[in-house]
Amino acid sequence: AQSVAQPEDQVNVAEGNPLTVKCTYSVSGNPYLFWYVQYPNRGLQFLLKYITGDNLVKGSYGFEAEFNKSQTSFHLKKPSALVSDSALYFCAVRDMNTGFQKLVFGTGTRLLVSP
């Protein structure tokens, strides 16, 4: 069964510093990987996805993620954090070999960017 792990409940970073939010996945076939962000009292918003091709994926709001097949990871990164980036971040995986469209979400990582 497909699964995704976000090992950190919370990540703290100072504004202007680089940030990384970690995600590892487990699927039997080829993974489709996604990052979502959730601001307080809002639904999840799509940030970026990896389907195939270049291992470095660029997304919304200056975020990017690096797909690493050997380490089964898909870490979210941003070169310079903003206070407004503070939110809850979810990694998700879809196993295309199962034939289902179900997305499996991680438990979420709260990012706190201090001024």
Added chain:
Amino acid sequence: DAGVIQSPRHEVTEMGQEVTLRCKPISGHNSLFWYRQTMMRGLELLIYFNNNVPIDDSGMPEDRFSAKMPNASFSTLKIQPSEPRDSAVYFCASEPSGTGGLYEQYFGPGTRLTVT
């Protein structure tokens, strides 16, 4: 496009009452998903539909929960009778299908349910 629309945004009800949550997916999206989010359990998939047909309802917690999708533009999630432990934020999401899973899901703003 207005995005995924959910109603009501907030619902407060007493234990034992029936609760109906509503969702209008993005026009042209053929897959619809119902999720529940709580602090304890995080984000859980309850059920999803493809072309109005329920595909996987293994996440529905018990028989008190039911979901329908009578047409491509409307879905309901019903809880009868409601219990305090059903208090959560319920999200609806939609996605184009027939694309091999390439597309992301679009989430609605959620319904915050409080059962007293």
